[in-house]
Amino acid sequence: MIPPAIILVAPQMGENIGAAARVMANFGLLDLRLVNPRDGWPSEAAATMSAGALPGVVAVSVFGTVEAALHDCGLVFATTARPRGMEKPVVGTPGALERMRVTPGRTAILFGAERTGLENEAVTMADAILSYPVNPDFSSLNLAQAVAAFAHGWAEAMHERALPPAPSVDEPATREELVGMLEHFEAELDRAGFFFPDIKRSVMTLNLRNAFTRAGWTAQEVRTFRGAIKALATGRGKARVIRDEK
Amino acid sequence: MIPPAIILVAPQMGENIGAAARVMANFGLLDLRLVNPRDGWPSEAAATMSAGALPGVVAVSVFGTVEAALHDCGLVFATTARPRGMEKPVVGTPGALERMRVTPGRTAILFGAERTGLENEAVTMADAILSYPVNPDFSSLNLAQAVAAFAHGWAEAMHERALPPAPSVDEPATREELVGMLEHFEAELDRAGFFFPDIKRSVMTLNLRNAFTRAGWTAQEVRTFRGAIKALATGRGKARVIRDEK
Numbered sequence: 001m002i003p004p005a006i007i008l009v010a011p012q013m014g015e016n017i018g019a020a021a022r023v024m025a026n027f028g029l030l031d032l033r034l035v036n037p038r039d040g041w042p043s044e045a046a047a048t049m050s051a052g053a054l055p056g057v058v059a060v061s062v063f064g065t066v067e068a069a070l071h072d073c074g075l076v077f078a079t080t081a082r083p084r085g086m087e088k089p090v091v092g093t094p095g096a097l098e099r100m101r102v103t104p105g106r107t108a109i110l111f112g113a114e115r116t117g118l119e120n121e122a123v124t125m126a127d128a129i130l131s132y133p134v135n136p137d138f139s140s141l142n143l144a145q146a147v148a149a150f151a152h153g154w155a156e157a158m159h160e161r162a163l164p165p166a167p168s169v170d171e172p173a174t175r176e177e178l179v180g181m182l183e184h185f186e187a188e189l190d191r192a193g194f195f196f197p198d199i200k201r202s203v204m205t206l207n208l209r210n211a212f213t214r215a216g217w218t219a220q221e222v223r224t225f226r227g228a229i230k231a232l233a234t235g236r237g238k239a240r241v242i243r244d245e246k
Numbered sequence: 247m248i249p250p251a252i253i254l255v256a257p258q259m260g261e262n263i264g265a266a267a268r269v270m271a272n273f274g275l276l277d278l279r280l281v282n283p284r285d286g287w288p289s290e291a292a293a294t295m296s297a298g299a300l301p302g303v304v305a306v307s308v309f310g311t312v313e314a315a316l317h318d319c320g321l322v323f324a325t326t327a328r329p330r331g332m333e334k335p336v337v338g339t340p341g342a343l344e345r346m347r348v349t350p351g352r353t354a355i356l357f358g359a360e361r362t363g364l365e366n367e368a369v370t371m372a373d374a375i376l377s378y379p380v381n382p383d384f385s386s387l388n389l390a391q392a393v394a395a396f397a398h399g400w401a402e403a404m405h406e407r408a409l410p411p412a413p414s415v416d417e418p419a420t421r422e423e424l425v426g427m428l429e430h431f432e433a434e435l436d437r438a439g440f441f442f443p444d445i446k447r448s449v450m451t452l453n454l455r456n457a458f459t460r461a462g463w464t465a466q467e468v469r470t471f472r473g474a475i476k477a478l479a480t481g482r483g484k485a486r487v488i489r490d491e492k
Contacts, residue, residue, distance in 0.1 A: 023391045025384040057384055089462075093402055132398060133405030138271040138303055145269045145394040152378060152395035153402070156339055159379035185474075194477035207470045215461035224453045228431075231440035232478035 001101060004154070005031040005108040006147055007069050009122050012038045012114050018049025019144030020111075021060070025053035027151035028158070033069045033108075034062045066110070066122045067179050074105035074172030075216070078126035079146060080118050088214060089128040093153040096130045101157070105172050109150055114143050124209045125175070127216060173222040181222045181229075182209055188233040247347060250400065251277040251354040252393055253315050255368050258284045258360050264295025265390030266357075267306070271299035273397035274404070279315045279354075280308045312356070312368045320351035324372035325392060326364050335374040339399040342376045347403070355396055360389050419468045427468045427475075428455055434479040 006029055011017050014037075021032055034041060041062050047054045054060065063069040070076055077096050078088075091099070100107050110126060112118030123129065132149060134141065141149070173181070186205060195201040217225075252275055257263050260283075267278055280287060287308050293300045300306065309315040316322055323342050324334075337345065346353050356372060358364030369375065378395060380387065387395070419427075432451060441447040463471070 019388065019391070022388060026380050026387050026391070027378075028381045051386065051388070053384065092405060093398070132273075133401045134272050135274045138299065140297065141272050142265065142268060142297070145265070145272070145391070148269075148391040148394040149398035152339070152398065155379045156399070159338060189474055189477055192477040192481045194474055204470055207467055208474065211461050211463050211467040211471065215457050217457050221453055221457040224450055225457065228435055228440055228454065229478065231435055231438040232475065235438045 001158070002106050003029050003031065004100060005033055005069075005073060005106065006151075007033045007035065007066070007108050007110045008037070008143070008147075009035045009066055009069075009110055009118060010038065010113040011111075011143060013143075014039055014043030014045030015049045016114065016143040017043060018046035018051075018054060020147040021046065021050045021053040021058040023144060023148040023151050025050075025057045027155035029151050029154065030058050032058050032060045034060060035066055035069050036064065037062065038113075066125055067175070070108055070125060070175035070179075072106050073108040073175045075100060075103045075107040076110065076126045076175060076213075077108070077128055077130040078110045078118055078123045079130045079132075079150070080112065080123060088123070088126065088210065090131050091128055092131060092133060093150060094157075096128070096150075097153060097157040099128070103172060105174070108175075111143060111146055115140075120206065124206055125179075125213060127213055171219045173217045173219045177219055177222045178213065178217060181217075181226055182212060184226055185212075185229050188229050192233070247404070248352050249275050249277065250346060251279055251315075251319060251352065252397075253279045253281065253312070253354050253356045254283070254389070254393075255281045255312055255315075255356055255364060256284065256359040257357075257389060259389075260285055260289030260291030261295045262360060262389040263289060264292035264297075264300060266393040267292065267296045267299040267304045269390060269394040269397050271296075271303045273401035275397050275400065276304050278304050278306045280306060281312055281315050282310065283308065284359075312371055316354055316371060318352050319354040321346060321349045321353040322356065322372045323354070323374055323376040324356045324364055324369040325376045325378075325396070326358065326369060334369070334372065336377050337374055338377065338379060339396060340403075342374070342396075343399060343403045345374070357389060357392055361386075419463045419465045423465055423468045424458070424463055427463070427472055428458060430472055431458075431475050434475055438479065 006020065006024055008017060008020065011034060017034065017037065024030065024032060037043070041060070042055065109130060110118060110122055112122065130150070132141070132146070189195065195204060252266065252270055254263060254266065257280060263280065263283065270276065270278060283289070287306070288301070355376060356364060356368055358368065376396070378387070435441065441450060
């Protein structure tokens with residue numbers, strides 16, 4: 001099983017990034033991805049707090065969007081304590097680890113910014129929500145502690161079993177393939193005048209993305225659906241139509 | 247089950263005590279005991295890092311010896327990464343939690359000082375050693391992260407026994423609504439010439455139905471997607487097209 005990528009979305013304090021990197025290194029998670037770190041990168045505060053994990057032990061990559069950070073990931077969890085009104089499965093760490101165990105390919109855990117957490121747009125990109133059983137009267141975790149909680153759980157799960165082979169399933173679509181499919185879908189919907197009035201665009205897009213990211217598409221299913229979009233948009237064979245190009 | 251006491255033996259940095267208290271409060275561990283904190287007690291640095299857990303949420307008591315701190319505890323674990331040459335059982339967090347679950351009375355986890363860890367005298371007082379499955383190449387945990395790892399594991403174990411029903415916000419689509427959506431989709435795909443050659447029809451249909459039925463669509467999402475199919479098939483407004491009717 002490939003260790004999951006840890007993705008910090010819009011982290012603010014370099015100290016927290018460094019502390020997160022340190023505990024990742026402690027538990028063997030070596031793929032740290034940053035989406036728009038507030039104070040830029042590299043960070044001296046992060047290096048100091050990492051106790052030697054940065055630079056060198058943990059590999060850091062920086063991205064401009066959540067989608068880009070997830071490009072090669074098939075199964076994605078968003079950590080959030082707040083109810084979202086989204087129809088995503090909610091799992092604890094054991095549930096997330098179990099799903100990761102039976103899923104081939106690369107996986108990722110999204111963590112939001114200090115105080116504000118993950119934006120809805122980022123949560124929408126996830127297959128499921130990873131939620132910790134926090135004290136309702138004192139629920140705000142430090143960012144690096146939140147990473148520590150998952151990292152330790154992951155290491156315990158790895159340690160506990162000499163891993164049985166995952167049941168053979170189809171290769172999951174990478175996040176890049178899934179996003180490509182959704183963008184193709186949305187572009188054709190746009191061309192067809194679906195997003196009208198324009199004010200409804202974002203809620204309609206979220207609505208569709210939520211439904212589609214829950215499904216755990218395989219790479220083959222993505223190809224089939226892209227063919228379906230194309231057929232609906234332009235037709236095939238005798239059914240081919242020429243659309244107005246607005 | 248009484249939440250275990252967390253005992254920090256000779257902690258050095260007030261910041262680490264505060265961060266440990268914060269994550270204890272997050273996961274419902276409210277009994278913090280300090281043995282000879284280097285910089286005395288109370289600590290302003292600890293209060294600042296605790297994000298409100300100190301003073302008040304987590305109860306702190308200070309002792310002069312490990313024995314005194316353990317006076318009311320029946321089952322005690324010592325955390326240490328280093329082999330000790332002591333005849334003590336060594337357990338991971340799941341093993342420790344299982345023993346705590348079946349042991350009545352108060353329990354405790356001992357954590358040593360930054361850098362030096364627990365002295366042999368303190369380890370001797372424990373029933374067993376609690377060891378984390380750390381990366382052998384990067385094994386030194388921050389003190390508060392070490393507390394976070396256990397605290398989270400404890401909360402997950404407590405939580406597992408009392409799983410609340412998954413929160414369901416939106417009405418799930420009935421199977422009739424979902425099938426209606428799929429039939430609508432397939433009918434439009436058929437009209438657009440997608441199922442070609444005809445021999446591929448059943449595998450393509452299965453492929454799409456598998457992906458769509460996994461997603462747990464809500465009734466609202468079904469309506470949105472049906473609107474999307476309609477828009478792609480015929481367009482809306484200026485983008486409307488007249489299709490060949492075969």
